[in-house]
Amino acid sequence: MFVDAMTTPQPLAQIGEVARRTQEAGFSGLLFTETGRTAYLNVAVASQAAPGLALSTGVAVAFPRSPFVTAATAWELQESAGGNFRLGLGTQVRTHVVRRYGVEFERPGPRLRDYVLAVKACFTAFRTGTLDHHGEFYELDFITPQWSPGPIDAPDPKVDVAAVNPWMLRMAGEVADGVHVHPLGEPGYIWRHVVPNIAIGAEKSGRSPDDVAVIVPVLTIVGDTDEERARERELVRASMSFYGSTPNYAFIWDEAGFEGTTARIREKQKAGDYKGMAEQITDEHIAKFATESTWDGLADTLIEKYGGLATRIVLYNSLADPERIERYGAVAQRIAGS
Structure with missing residues (x-):
């Protein structure tokens, strides 16, 4: 690999x-x-x-x-x-x-x-x-x-x-x-x-x-400390909200047990609420993806x-x-x- x-x-x-x-x-x-x-x-x-x-x-x-x-x-x-x-x-x-x-x-x-x-x-x-x-x-x-x-x-x-x-x-x-x-x-x-x-x-x-x-x-x-990983976790959360906003990809969230994630992200996206987009990605999403x-x-x-x-x-x-x-x-x- x-x-x-x-x-x-x-x-x-x-x-x-x-x-x-x-x-x-x-x-x-x-x-x-x-x-x-x-x-x-x-x-x-x-x-x-x-x-x-x-x-x-x-x-x-x-x-x-x-x-x-x-x-x-x-x-x-x-x-x-x-x-x-x-x-x-x-x-x-x-x-x-x-x-x-x-x-x-x-x-x-x-x-x-x-x-x-x-x-x-x-x-x-x-x-x-x-x-x-x-x-x-x-x-x-x-x-x-x-x-x-x-x-x-x-x-x-x-x-x-x-x-x-x-x-x-x-x-x-x-x-x-x-x-x-x-x-x-x-x-x-x-x-x-x-x-x-x-x-x-x-x-x-x-x-x-x-x-x-x-x-x-x-x-x-x-990271080797909780603090290091916490910082990185928030960067990943924002990236995942961006990639997860496309309707054609909604089934990936749904099949993994996170139904409706794309719809929730898009609602925040249409309002220009980028912080709100990231907030739709839970720690459970991050652990999976x-x-x-x-x-x-x-x-x-x-x-x-x-x-x-x-x-x-x-x-x-x-x-x-x-x-x-x-x-x-x-x-x-x-x-x-x-």
Whole structure:
């Protein structure tokens, strides 16, 4: 089980140092979310600053970029990273895609399936000179040497997708190389939904479920004193209220025994009451969906929870405090070596 650190994209002048510290601390890789800054540019800088560090987007927004543009970007990043780049893609939600990016969002699941296949067809075209993808949403059949990056001395980038509901998980098992599990993806949810649905999709495409990486972000509360853990607990509470506000994810709370959580969070959200949003997350929620431990016990706790389930775990807040990077890195090394 590999252990990556998660970060939001930083100013380009800063990200090289972040990548070097992450690598020196002993993490397997560095995963970039996509918010106000683009993940791709940060990956490019990190690939030069920390050769050999696994780098991934987790996740980049798909639909505002054409499949060809995304494929060409991923191709160059894979070359720059020496074969250590994974392309993580997601749909985002309708409001962002339509009102912020100004593109279509109809039938996002099938559209993302076609998008992944189109990206992979572009990878083939970069090696062969022939582009031949005819899908429901994307028709790509023209490429010339001038507009192709050409072959690279590295395998095609792995393409992972963010998936929550059963249909998306089956789709990922069928056409993608990995699944980014939602930050609320506690082990019970992974056993009930992620594992069996990936297996169904993989069988449809005639491959093993083991060919599909399961990438799990983990919210941690770590400290050797009650005071340390209390501070972290409140940060996790706020994060969980944010992630738990999306209606499509309500079933995750409900199945874990916390029915109506999303509705209560959204009521506070609509009123602009962010403190009230966090207050909907009880200590019982946190015990179920986060991992709390002392430093000495963290590696064993994570192995017990996610061993046999996750291919990679991503420590969600491991880079938030520069003074703790080395401690998290030691945990990452212990898990990866187990």
